[in-house]
Amino acid sequence: MRSNYLFTSESVSEGHPDKVADQISDAIVDLFLSKDPEARIACETLTTTQLVVLAGEIRCKGVYENGAWAPGAQEEIERTVRETVKRIGYEQDGFHWETLRFENNLHAQSAHIAQGVDASGNKDEGAGDQGIMFGYAANDTPDLMPATLYYSHKILETMAADRHSKAAPFLEPDAKSQVTLRYEGSKPVACTAVVVSTQHAKGYDQGDKEAELKAYVKGVVAKVIPADLLSDETVYHINPTGSFEIGGPDGDAGLTGRKIIVDTYGGASPHGGGAFSGKDPTKVDRSAAYITRYLAKNVVAAGLAQRCTIQIAYAIGVAEPLSLYVDTHGTGTVGDDRIEDAIKSLKELGGLTPRGIRTHLGLNKPIYQPTAAYGHFGRKPEGDFFPWEKTDLVDKLKAAL
Template identity: 90%
Template structure:
């Protein structure tokens, strides 16, 4: 593992067109799970100029039954979509929450997928798809996330909060950030480059208005990053194209699942390739990625390692994972194989089956819309939300390894 290097991660705001699509898809997941905790949802969203399209497969009591929509269900779906866009803040000529054309192309789940996933007789619930999923944690930040991604998210969260509160009325919803840090002996010691591109009101690419916007962004960065990381040598690229008035779905089409590295670890860890948003928790692309993060975070929180990567693998329709792999990157206090055995010895985890994961983390709830911007990981657990960010397994892992 290298000790001295530069590393970069990016984030995108809630108004980025792909993130608009993710938030719409997860609003549909929450809507359906609020009606039926056993709902099956695979909802993809396309956004572009004054258009939103939903596509995918669903099964949900009280919403879609006997291959038909229940009365009023389609209107409720459209309301959820428009309310999501309204909350983000799009009231522009090219994309307005009240004016865009909406098409709902969701339809019933494939019977052949259902028969593999559903429990029946002596068969336990199977994984909703095949694939590999990764979890990661490191001790670079209090939330045990890679520092480059952590700060990239926080910059845009602050800007969005200021936009919504009216503290920065010149900001529009679409934005991107990027943070490059220099690491020495594996520790972040300096921010070498900060990139922020934000959609802005008319005229904020000129004269005093432009200066105000750039000064504001630098103030946000100074508030978010530790002062020790910033210096006169930090290079800022703020709206480097010059103008950014046309943005969001009007500036570029958005699709669910195109920001999977932003959603996870900013490139600091592998990714299995499956997106999260728009999927119910029987889809292991989502639930197994969450349990992998939970396990990795608890391993680091327990002091068993400074960095930890976990991989899980599944086959569609099969309940047991095909493999569990732990890599502490040479930072572990015990062997990686011993940690693997300790994980599988904790009965509450249900052998890391899809049902075991959903039960342990309480995933059959409408808790997903909050995940769809500013990362699925490194968030504060609160009530039913972000249960995979809890560190309540740390002591039990240590006890399992001590026995």
């Protein structure tokens, strides 16, 4: 493992076209789970100039059964979509929550998928798809996330809060950030570069208004990134193209699931390839990625390693995972194989079956829209939200070793 290097991660704001799509898809997931905790949802969203299109497969008692919509259901879906866009803040000529065109192309779940996933007779609920999923944790930050991604998210979260509160009225919803840190001994010691591109009101690309915007962004960076990491040598690229008035879905089409590195660990960990948003928790792309983050975070929180990557694999329709792999990158205080055995011994995890994961983390609830911007990991667990960020396995893992 290298001890001296530069590493970079990026984030995108809630108004980025792909993130608009993610938030709409997860708003639909929440809507259906609020009606039926056993709903099946695979909702993809396309956003572009004055248009939102939904597509995918669903099954939901009281909403969509036997190939037919319940009275008022489609109207509620459209209302949910428009409310999501309004909450983000899009009231532009090229993308406006009230006047955009909307298409709903959701249809019944494949019977062949259902027969493999649903529990029946002596068969337990199977995984909603085949695939590999990864979880990761590192002691870079208090939330045990890679620092480059953590700061990239926080810059945009702060800017969005200022936009919503009118503290920075010149900001528009679309934005991207990027943070480069120098690591020595696997710890961040300096911020060498920050990139922020933000959609802005007319005129904020020249003269005093441009200077005001750039000064504001540097002030946000100074609030987010610790002072000992910033210096006169930190390079800033703020709206490096010069102008960013046209943005969001009007500037570029958005699709669900195109920001999976932003959603996870900023490139610091492998990614299984499957997106999270728009999927109910029987889809192991989502639920298994959450349980592996949960396990990796607890391993690091327990002091068993400074960094931890966990991989798990499934076959569609099969309940038991095919493999479990732990890698502490040479930082473990015990052998990685012993950590694997300790995880497998924890009965509360239900053998890491899809049902066991959903039950332990309480995933059959409408808790997903908040995950769809600023990362699924490194968030504060509150109430039913972000249960995979809890560190309640620390003592049990230690006892199992």
